[in-house]
Amino acid sequence: MQRGIKPLWDLPTRLCHWLIVCCLLLSWWSGESQNYGIHQWLGYTVIVLVISRIAWGLCGSRHSRFTDFVVGPAKVLAYIKGQGGDSAGHNPLGGWSVLALLLLLLTQAVSGLFNSDDVLFFGPLYYAVNSGFRDAMGLVHEIVFNVLIALVFLHIIAVLYHQLHLKEKLLQAMFRGSAPGREGTATPVSWWWAVVVVITVALGLWWGLAQAPPPVSMVW
Numbered sequence: 745m746q747r748g749i750k751p752l753w754d755l756p757t758r759l760c761h762w763l764i765v766c767c768l769l770l771s772w773w774s775g776e777s778q779n780y781g782i783h784q785w786l787g788y789t790v791i792v793l794v795i796s797r798i799a800w801g802l803c804g805s806r807h808s809r810f811t812d813f814v815v816g817p818a819k820v821l822a823y824i825k826g827q828g829g830d831s832a833g834h835n836p837l838g839g840w841s842v843l844a845l846l847l848l849l850l851t852q853a854v855s856g857l858f859n860s861d862d863v864l865f866f867g868p869l870y871y872a873v874n875s876g877f878r879d880a881m882g883l884v885h886e887i888v889f890n891v892l893i894a895l896v897f898l899h900i901i902a903v904l905y906h907q908l909h910l911k912e913k914l915l916q917a918m919f920r921g922s923a924p925g926r927e928g929t930a931t932p933v934s935w936w937w938a939v940v941v942v943i944t945v946a947l948g949l950w951w952g953l954a955q956a957p958p959p960v961s962m963v964w
């Protein structure tokens with residue numbers, strides 16, 4: 745990035761995005777190929793990344809904050825009709841899709857914690873709940889995945905439409921932080937704060953999962 749130009753997407757936001765992309769692809773593969781050892785660690789990583797991104801949406805750099813891109817229905821409708829929406833960051837419709845993607849990712853990963861393949865792998869919270877709740881979470885894990893993949897598909901189509909048809913440099917900005925026409929308007933928050941957020945969330949998850957009841961012994 746050139747000196748003096750402020751990033752639209754700070755380093756933590758970009759790293760978080762591309763790490764989520766990698767984890768989602770790898771958890772898809774590991775779920776389908778029944779590599780649950782790897783699958784669960786990818787899932788924990790997604791939980792830490794998404795909760796950290798939500799925290800960054802409250803205390804991070806200006807354009808990563810929810811207040812910068814989550815707007816009311818009137819503004820979304822106006823944007824769809826072609827009025828407004830020329831803000832620096834996510835457009836009004838994109839803002840809601842960001843929220844939906846983050847919430848679906850979190851639901852997918854959290855539902856996995858209660859899941860089991862009914863043979864060898866039992867999620868860390870499997871024994872913390874009754875069988876009705878486990879079944880419901882199993883169903884959520886299956887259904888939400890399909891919804892998530894559909895939304896990711898729409899997300900990629902939308903990005904490509906803006907990139908190739910409207911000639912906006914979205915991809916360059918998501919890789920490099922900024923690009924001509926996609927520049928930030930505020931000095932970013934130091935990335936050290938993001939490190940503090942990620943470590944706090946990871947420790948919180950580790951502590952939470954350590955409170956889970958141990959497996960019920962099948963041997964009497």
Ligand code: HEM
Pocket residue numbers: 757760761764765768769797808833834835838842845846896899900903904914915917918
């Ligand atoms: C595979 C799963 C993917 C997920 C779950 C995902 C999710 C997201 C999320 C949550 C954001 C908001 C970023 C933030 O504010 O933190 C975002 C933005 C973005 N994503 Fe993805 N993404 C995925 C794949 C991709 C791919 C494959 C591309 C490249 C074609 C891409 C390009 C972008 C771009 C350019 C933005 C910034 C959009 C803007 O400028 O408003 N994403 N994505």
Ligand code: HEM
Pocket residue numbers: 768771772775776780783784786787788790849852853854855856857858859860861862865866867868882885886889
């Ligand atoms: C974003 C994170 C995650 C994604 C995208 C994901 C995706 C998937 C997919 C695609 C499958 C295959 C479904 C099928 O066989 O039809 C699956 C199965 C499974 N996942 Fe996940 N998963 C995630 C997180 C987790 C986590 C954190 C755990 C547990 C710690 C977990 C536990 C399981 C189990 C036990 C199965 C097998 C279910 C069965 O046999 O019915 N998943 N997951």
